[in-house]
Amino acid sequence: MNNKQLDLVIPLDKGLPELLASFQNNFYVNVLPETVIHRIYYDTFDWLLYNNGAVLEVHEEGESRRIYWQANQQSSLRIQLGLSDVPQLASELPDSDFRRQLQSVISVRELTPRIKIKVKRLPLVMLDKHEKVVVRVNFDEHWYYPSKTRAGTVLGKRIAIKPVKGYQDEFGQVEAFFEPMRLREAQDNLIKLALLESGYSASEYSNKLNLILDPEMPAEQAMKQILLRLLEIMQQNTAGSIRGRDSEFMHDFRVSIRKTRSALTQITRVLPQGTIIRFNQFFSGLGKLTNPIRDGDVFLLKLESYQQCLKPSSQEHLKPLREYLVTSRATAQKKFVETLKTQEHRDQIKEWREYLENADPTEPPLENSGRPVYKLADELIWNMYQLALEEGNAITDETEAEALHELRKTCKKLRYLMEFFQSLYPARDIRELIRAMKGLQDNLGVFNDLHVHAGILKKFIKQSPDSRAKKACKQIVNELKRRQVKTRGKFAERYAAFSSGETQKEFRELFVDSRKG
Amino acid sequence: MKIIAIYNIKGGVGKTASAVNLSYLASLDGASTLLWDLDPQGAASYYYRIKAKIKGGGQKLVEGKRNLEEAIKGTDYENLDLLPADFSYRDMDFFVEMSKKPERRLNKMLEPLADEYDYVFLDCPPSISSASESIFAAADILLVPTIPTTLSLRTYKQIKKFFKEMDYDSMKILPFFAMVDLRKQLHRLIVDYPPSFMPTVLDSYIPYASEVERMGVNRAPVGDFAAHSRAAICYRSMWDEIKSHLFSHP
Numbered sequence: 070m071n072n073k074q075l076d077l078v079i080p081l082d083k084g085l086p087e088l089l090a091s092f093q094n095n096f097y098v099n100v101l102p103e104t105v106i107h108r109i110y111y112d113t114f115d116w117l118l119y120n121n122g123a124v125l126e127v128h129e130e131g132e133s134r135r136i137y138w139q140a141n142q143q144s145s146l147r148i149q150l151g152l153s154d155v156p157q158l159a160s161e162l163p164d165s166d167f168r169r170q171l172q173s174v175i176s177v178r179e180l181t182p183r184i185k186i187k188v189k190r191l192p193l194v195m196l197d198k199h200e201k202v203v204v205r206v207n208f209d210e211h212w213y214y215p216s217k218t219r220a221g222t223v224l225g226k227r228i229a230i231k232p233v234k235g236y237q238d239e240f241g242q243v244e245a246f247f248e249p250m251r252l253r254e255a256q257d258n259l260i261k262l263a264l265l266e267s268g269y270s271a272s273e274y275s276n277k278l279n280l281i282l283d284p285e286m287p288a289e290q291a292m293k294q295i296l297l298r299l300l301e302i303m304q305q306n307t308a309g310s311i312r313g314r315d316s317e318f319m320h321d322f323r324v325s326i327r328k329t330r331s332a333l334t335q336i337t338r339v340l341p342q343g344t345i346i347r348f349n350q351f352f353s354g355l356g357k358l359t360n361p362i363r364d365g366d367v368f369l370l371k372l373e374s375y376q377q378c379l380k381p382s383s384q385e386h387l388k389p390l391r392e393y394l395v396t397s398r399a400t401a402q403k404k405f406v407e408t409l410k411t412q413e414h415r416d417q418i419k420e421w422r423e424y425l426e427n428a429d430p431t432e433p434p435l436e437n438s439g440r441p442v443y444k445l446a447d448e449l450i451w452n453m454y455q456l457a458l459e460e461g462n463a464i465t466d467e468t469e470a471e472a473l474h475e476l477r478k479t480c481k482k483l484r485y486l487m488e489f490f491q492s493l494y495p496a497r498d499i500r501e502l503i504r505a506m507k508g509l510q511d512n513l514g515v516f517n518d519l520h521v522h523a524g525i526l527k528k529f530i531k532q533s534p535d536s537r538a539k540k541a542c543k544q545i546v547n548e549l550k551r552r553q554v555k556t557r558g559k560f561a562e563r564y565a566a567f568s569s570g571e572t573q574k575e576f577r578e579l580f581v582d583s584r585k586g
Numbered sequence: 587m588k589i590i591a592i593y594n595i596k597g598g599v600g601k602t603a604s605a606v607n608l609s610y611l612a613s614l615d616g617a618s619t620l621l622w623d624l625d626p627q628g629a630a631s632y633y634y635r636i637k638a639k640i641k642g643g644g645q646k647l648v649e650g651k652r653n654l655e656e657a658i659k660g661t662d663y664e665n666l667d668l669l670p671a672d673f674s675y676r677d678m679d680f681f682v683e684m685s686k687k688p689e690r691r692l693n694k695m696l697e698p699l700a701d702e703y704d705y706v707f708l709d710c711p712p713s714i715s716s717a718s719e720s721i722f723a724a725a726d727i728l729l730v731p732t733i734p735t736t737l738s739l740r741t742y743k744q745i746k747k748f749f750k751e752m753d754y755d756s757m758k759i760l761p762f763f764a765m766v767d768l769r770k771q772l773h774r775l776i777v778d779y780p781p782s783f784m785p786t787v788l789d790s791y792i793p794y795a796s797e798v799e800r801m802g803v804n805r806a807p808v809g810d811f812a813a814h815s816r817a818a819i820c821y822r823s824m825w826d827e828i829k830s831h832l833f834s835h836p
């Protein structure tokens with residue numbers, strides 16, 4: 070049986086020259102020229118590869134540039150041939166196992182170089198009496214450079230003993246030589262060490278609020294914390310949204326804007342009215358800029374399914390529609406980027422942050438500013454649930470679609486409030502209730518998407534000169550109407566779960582009764 | 587794993603020289619590479635300074651009784667291993683063995699190596715034998731070194747016909763001109779105007795060069811001892827051309 074490569078850790082205080090000298094005294098070796106290899110680890114913004122045990126790295130050595138991929142901890146790092154560079158998106162790769170494996174981990178997320186390690190390598194070969202290479206040994210020093218200007222640090226020193234097939238005995242001799250030194254086998258991977266060194270953690274990014282609020286905390290202080298966390302998520306996703314390749318950035322960016330606006334308008338009488346109006350206006354404007362981008366992205370994804378109602382030959386007539394969508398998206402993206410780069414936008418964000426970071430309570434205090442946050446949270450959530458029930462109960466088969474949209478918005482507000490104040494309640498209870506709402510929310514969400522998408526199509530039909538494209542789009546609009554009817558058909562059942570005596574009882578227990586005693 | 591066979595029914599056309607040099611270049615790319623010396627003469631093994639003797643004999647290897655892995659030997663070059671020729675091939679009928687289930691035989695044997703190797707080069711013996719079909723079936727690319735002479739072109743035509751009769755995709759056959767001597771008018775003519783039955787012929791060719799002959803003395807690929815020689819450069823550009831065939835994405 071053939072041996073596996075053995076990687077040993079050399080303690081940092083042990084010098085390589087001495088070790089090398091003693092190795093040379095014991096074996097017939099040939100020292101090869103020292104080389105420098107740059108290992109560049111790629112990952113998504115939220116470290117999906119690292120967190121899933123996958124590795125995508127480039128080795129640069131002189132002119133050569135090699136790409137390596139490891140799908141998971143059980144598989145090995147394999148070179149990827151026929152590629153000149155790491156793709157930014159998995160979809161850029163030709164169809165292959167590599168593409169499928171990568172896509173299953175990162176989906177549509179964008180890859181960027183995240184960590185660079187420099188390896189100074191002294192390679193040796195051990196020879197037999199015929200001067201045949203029988204074992205390879207690399208003495209490696211791994212350096213981490215946080216940036217071009219900052220000094221590097223040594224992450225570790227390693228010896229890699231690489232077997233040559235058919236020379237097991239010689240490998241055993243080298244192994245035996247190192248044995249008395251009691252060197253540890255290298256198990257920890259270098260990325261982990263570099264991450265520690267860099268000071269950021271791979272679990273750092275989350276689009277969840279992850280806030281722990283003290284129930285007795287004054288509502289104003291809690292609200293500022295919530296808004297600050299939302300601003301943080303927004304800012305973490307700004308650069309990626311501006312690049313515009315990975316739609317997840319824009320998604321998270323938008324959600325934090327919506328949540329910010331929801332907090333501003335729903336958590337009332339905590340912050341001064343003037344502040345609320347001003348920043349609500351600012352975020353509303355920002356949100357509107359992103360709507361056509363996101364709607365276009367979602368619509369393009371859905372189009373694959375929508376167009377199934379057309380004959381294959383008519384599907385081809387949709388080309389002008391696709392071109393129109395791509396152009397509209399590009400225009401909207403450009404406008405978005407321009408706005409974000411203005412001084413005015415930056416000033417607003419800065420002022421918002423400064424306002425939120427200022428811990429001084431509002432003077433004079435508003436009605437709710439100083440109340441313990443849990444009381445306000447109970448009230449807000451309970452009232453919003455009541456409002457949702459009121460709106461939902463009024464909906465019959467004859468009600469206008471408008472009422473469903475209103476209910477959708479109310480449910481979303483309710484959901485956001487529950488997320489903001491999640492930490493004030495037993496985690497399991499909140500999760501249960503969110504689950505009880507999910508069916509209804511999904512139903513209303515699909516209904517709304519169909520409405521928005523029909524709107525996009527109608528807008529296209531109005532301005533397109535292409536009669537075949539228009540005809541195909543009209544057919545899709547009809548298909549969307551059919552789907553809306555179908556979706557609405559399921560509303561009653563979904564709503565019943567949301568408004569059932571059981572769910573009402575749970576809401577009451579959690580948000581009304583729990584603190585009575 | 588990509589399988590590249592270097593094949594011609596004629597001997598002395600530069601098959602082994604090509605297999606040795608191309609496998610070396612593949613390993614320099616960082617690709618884990620295996621060169622399988624299928625010729626009982628063991629020339630490829632000799633160039634890589636590996637004794638052409640498999641314990642237990644080649645026959646058992648083909649029958650699958652022995653683990654192929656155990657017969658593999660590392661060369662002096664990183665990422666490059668060799669499966670040595672075995673003189674016992676001469677006595678046993680490797681090729682009769684191959685003919686039992688010809689299409690799948692070689693593929694089956696190579697299957698367990700797929701996790702380990704990125705490239706397998708097959709240095710084929712001359713002569714049309716029953717092993718040919720197995721090689722045709724397994725190879726992603728069949729490289730056919732051809733000396734630019736009338737007789738060699740006829741041989742190439744024969745191979746192509748043979749290949750087509752067995753229903754393999756003729757796009758897999760990539761002939762190239764080897765041992766080209768541009769001082770000879772006929773060589774020049776054929777290289778500049780390849781015949782129409784060679785639509786897939788490679789643009790790169792290998793000149794007749796003393797460095798290639800010196801491989802026998804140095805027992806190493808030309809890239810190792812004469813990296814800047816004409817021959818080394820030609821092998822490199824040929825390897826680039828082969829890769830563009832292997833990794834072209836429609």
Ligand SMILES: Nc1ncnc2c1ncn2[C@@H]1O[C@H](COP(=O)(O)OP(=O)(O)O)[C@@H](O)[C@H]1O
Nearest residue numbers: 597598599600601602603765793794795798799
């Ligand atoms: N391009 C070349 N220039 C000069 N000599 C060559 C060249 N290619 C091969 N030879 C020599 O010709 C002989 C046969 O080559 P070889 O590669 O063993 O052919 P095959 O494997 O087809 O029988 C060898 O002695 C080799 O050194």
Ligand SMILES: [Mg+2]
Nearest residue numbers: 601602625629
């Ligand atoms: Mg040969």
